[in-house]
Amino acid sequence: MFSSPSPITTSIFELFKPGPGPSSSHTIGPMLACLDFRSLLEALPERDKSGAARLRVRLLGSLSATGKGHGTDKAVVAGLLGHSPSSCPDGLPAGIFSLPPQERIMFPGRNGLELGPDTVLFGETEHAHPFSNTLVCTLLDAAGGTILEQTYYSVGGGFIQREGAPEKKGWSAPAYPFNSAESLRARAEESGLSIPQIILANEMSLTGRSRAEIQTSLDTLLELMRRSVERGIRSEGTLPGNLGVHRKAARLARRADCMDDPLNRFLGLLNAYAFAVAEENAAGNIIVTAPTCGSAGVVPAMLTLLEGYFGFGPDGVREGLLAAAAVGFLAKHNAGIAGAEVGCQGEVGVASAMAAAMLAQVRGYPAQIVENAAEIALEHHLGLTCDPVGGYVQIPCIERNAMGALKAYNACLVAAAEDASLHRVSLDMAIRAMGSTGRDMDSKYKETARGGLAVSVAEC
Ligand code: SF4
Structure with missing residues (x-):
């Protein structure tokens, strides 16, 4: 009858999630995606970590079109800094773009990585990815070369999919x-x-x-x-x-x-x-x-x-x-x-x-x-x-x-x-x-x- 014949395996607590507004697709999803990317970065070999110079998160589709009004740029930086939606009891951390330098270091590299408004780029609203709300997270070296890149989809309600990864494991x-x-x-x-x-x-x-x-x-x-x-x-x-x-x-x-x-x-x-x-x-x-x-x-x-x-x-x-x-x-x-x-x-x-x-x-x-x-x-x-x-x-x-x-x-x-x-x-x-x-x-x-x-x- 439907395009998706597999049984439903969504948890109640995936559907109902506490988190900061104003948009599950534009704040909770991107925050979780960037938190996931942070975990990928932390798992990198020391050689890659020490060569890392900067981070870039490109927002595509509706994330780009309405991301500023929805606070997506702030949610991205919050996720990269290690915040999760449930760890923000009072909403997104205040002054997320004006943190003192020592708090802006994401993981130990040669000089550390600083995050700020220029970390987030608002890209194309029309693109070829299968979901409109797409984020492309990239770790770059000093010459602008890519060390690691991962694409995420924010598919609604704060649910995310990491491109190339199975939707759910171990249940x-x-x-x-x-x-x-x-x-x-x-x-x-x-x-x-x-x-x-x-x-x-x-x-x-x-x-x-x-x-x-x-x-x-x-x-x-x-x-x-x-x-x-x-x-x-x-x-x-x-x-x-x-x-x-x-x-x-x-x-x-x-x-x-x-x-x-x-x-x-x-x-x-x-x-x-x-x-x-x-x-x-x-x-x-x-x-x-x-x-x-x-x-x-x-x-x-x-x-x-x-x-x-x-x-x-x-x-x-x-x-x-x-x-x-x-x-x-x-x-x-x-x-x-x-x-x-x-x-x-x-x-x-x-x-x-x-x-x-x-x-x-x-x-x-x-x-x-x-x-x-x-x-x-x-x-x-x-x-x-x-x-x-x-x-x-x-x-x-x-x-x-x-x-x-x-x-x-x-x-x-x-x-x-x-x-x-x-x-x-x-x-x-x-x-x-x-x-x-x-x-x-x-x-x-x-x-x-x-x-x-x-x-x-x-x-x-
Ligand atoms: S779907 Fe659009 S119009 Fe409806 S509540 Fe969400 S942002 Fe507002």
């Missing part, structure tokens, strides 16, 4: 292999397990981690999501960059709290929660990819609603997060979750589908309704382009997270109200449509800030 097979919503449903029916139970069992068999360890890590993710909502709700002021975008989450929350009409209050709070995380992301602070940084507000908004508004407890929301993971896995495996590959339908569209599945799961609906809720949410994001104004993950991204959360809620309402067996469009069909629409989409609508709103607003 076992999943206990309940699936690669489509249809096969996931079949595994559930054969085994008598729920979707969350299958995702948990697969995580255990893939990674060898115990149920208790996974549960602890899930709780850490949920806590990080809660904190990103709380921080965003408390923060005011202007976001970084030259658009002059003001944070609105605090204002939305205050206004919602004063509303007498319960429907307006409910919608106002959901908006405020989604804005809060999306604004934290735009500020470069720590969020959890869900499935990406740009769309990181949708699932935490639903989480906060489920806990704070409806009073669901930790067991329920953990199961909801696992159901959301299943939808994220399917979208990543069969279409893509990077704005640079499939447009915003793969970011906010998939986040909305994940949040709809989460809500349906926590409310205790059967697997078919969980799937239908996800499908409806995704279906009504199909064709959504990625057109960030000025290359910043702010306009339309922040408001779009709120719209994604509202659509998720509505999708679950619609799915729960209909006869699930009569639903005509499957989640697999919607994901397939997203993949083919993404392939047909002109590159100017795929995180290059060369089309759509990015151009209209710039021209005003």
Whole structure:
């Protein structure tokens, strides 16, 4: 049915990753790629190390087109300096380009290597590599000769691929292999397990981690999501960059709290929660990819609603997060979750589908309704382009997270109200449509800030 018949072997904690915003493809992915390149450099023989004179990281495709607005140059230097997304609890290290010389030495060479803005080159936006977000990392000698060169692809959601390397090493097979919503449903029916139970069992068999360890890590993710909502709700002021975008989450929350009409209050709070995380992301602070940084507000908004508004407890929301993971896995495996590959339908569209599945799961609906809720949410994001104004993950991204959360809620309402067996469009069909629409989409609508709103607003 799909172009990728192999079973899904993605870990929950690859999909949901803490890291600094504003873009998983443009900050977390490049940071991880450069951290990996650093490990290759450290493994070089002493002869090569002592001949090393400088480092160069060339950014191609969407990384070049919108890398400045997304802070990719800073993420690259942070990765080369040995920082990982999870080791930056307060976002990217401040003053990364103004470090004193002794801190700029990357590994012991004859004179050490200094890193700075000139380490990063913004290259061609059109290129022949298989993924738009491409980095070429090079270690050079004093004469400009190449000692080591490695190409990386940032394939969305902070996932990277090292060119020429197998995608994953050393993991076992999943206990309940699936690669489509249809096969996931079949595994559930054969085994008598729920979707969350299958995702948990697969995580255990893939990674060898115990149920208790996974549960602890899930709780850490949920806590990080809660904190990103709380921080965003408390923060005011202007976001970084030259658009002059003001944070609105605090204002939305205050206004919602004063509303007498319960429907307006409910919608106002959901908006405020989604804005809060999306604004934290735009500020470069720590969020959890869900499935990406740009769309990181949708699932935490639903989480906060489920806990704070409806009073669901930790067991329920953990199961909801696992159901959301299943939808994220399917979208990543069969279409893509990077704005640079499939447009915003793969970011906010998939986040909305994940949040709809989460809500349906926590409310205790059967697997078919969980799937239908996800499908409806995704279906009504199909064709959504990625057109960030000025290359910043702010306009339309922040408001779009709120719209994604509202659509998720509505999708679950619609799915729960209909006869699930009569639903005509499957989640697999919607994901397939997203993949083919993404392939047909002109590159100017795929995180290059060369089309759509990015151009209209710039021209005003
Ligand atoms: S428009 Fe959507 S896909 Fe593009 S940067 Fe914004 S959130 Fe990400």
